[in-house]
Amino acid sequence: MxxxxxxxxxxxxxxxxxxxxxxxxxxxxxxxxxxxxxxxxxxxxxxxxxxxxxxxxxxxxxxxxxxxxxxxxxxxxxxxxxxxxxxxxxxxxxxxxxxVTDATADIAMTLILMSCRRAGEGERLVRAGNWDGWHPTQLLGQHVSGKRVGIVGMGRIGQAIARRCHYGFGMAVSYMARSEKDLPYPANAHSDLESLAAEADVLVAAVPGGADTLHLINADTFKAMKPTAHFVNISRGEVVDETALITALQAKDIAGAGLDVYEFEPSVPDALVAMENVTLLPHLGTAxxxxxxxxxxxxxxxxxxxxxxxxxxxxx
The missing domain is CATH 3.40.50.720 (NAD(P)-binding Rossmann-like Domain)
Known part of the structure; x- marks a missing residue:
């Protein structure tokens, strides 16, 4: 054949x-x-x-x-x-x-850490030759340990992310899924996305792509998030309304974002590229x-x- x-x-x-x-x-x-x-x-x-x-x-x-x-x-x-x-x-x-489960979850953790700790911004500073040495208030980001992760979609990948967050960083776990999960650690189940978004310090999209999840993460989601919160997407680009994400970042409605996928991949909006508080990876999830x-x-x-x-x- x-x-x-x-x-x-x-x-x-x-x-x-x-x-x-x-x-x-x-x-x-x-x-x-x-x-x-x-x-x-x-x-x-x-x-x-x-x-x-x-x-x-x-x-x-x-x-x-x-x-x-x-x-x-x-x-x-x-x-x-x-x-x-x-x-x-x-x-x-x-x-x-x-x-693909563990590899994709690892990239989610990479993006969580890079976004919260401003690692991409710091690397660009060093590469550009603009780093003038350590000082106490330089590139102050957000501590990840002990914070709350909100996971949208609690399938294999979502649960692998939650395990890493909980056991590796002592993070509290909240999630939204089609059905409540029996998990080996405490986790808050939410029936609506906005309440999950409002509770999370880091919101991670881990749902399949397709018509059912098109623009699932949208302007209402970002408005519900804390201004100190970060958003991470390792699912599919079209799960996120990219225009709404850009608006939220520019308005400082959220603190930052880490993206491995894009709505019109491989096209990445200039507005996202221009923002220092956005970490951009070239779809490395399973690489x-x-x-x-x-x-x-x-x-x-x-x-x-x-x-x-x-x-x-x-x-x-």
């Missing part, structure tokens, strides 16, 4: 796939174009796509009898794939949950070799199960 891997992946993943498929690895690092999306469905039996390979309902409508029968997504998030349209076209869709290998090998396991006619381990 012919498999298309839409972006370069670690060699160990490609070799694992080659044991079971005739593999074509697309060399470009950019997402599939509109024509490439349609051609992939017609020319391959299986596809291993990833973030921003936009398999929309329109794409499936243009290829009414696709040769492809599975999209084994590389990543836990699959909001770039219209799963309902894929299923109607005869394709199964899988993802790679679990493999560790062993994590990317784990994600890829999990995708290959889904493909192997498909070939064997077995239940797919991670069907969505």
């Amino acid at each position: 012919d498999l298309l891997i839409t972006r370069p992946l670690p060699q160990s993943v490609v070799e694992a796939a080659q044991e079971h498929f005739n593999v074509t690895v697309r060399s470009e690092t950019s997402p599939l174009s509109a024509d490439e999306l349609r051609t992939s469905l017609a020319d391959f039996d299986a596809i291993l796509p990833t973030l921003r390979d936009n398999y929309s309902a329109e794409v499936f409508a243009d290829v009414p009898n696709p040769r492809a029968k599975i999209l084994a997504n590389f990543g836990v998030g699959y909001n770039h794939i219209d799963v309902e349209a894929a299923n109607k076209a005869g394709l199964m869709v899988t993802n790679t949950p679990g493999a 560790a070799l062993e994590v990317r290998e784990g994600m890829g090998l999990m995708a290959v396991e889904n493909l192997k199960a498909f070939v064997a006619g077995n239940p797919l381990p991670n069907r969505v």
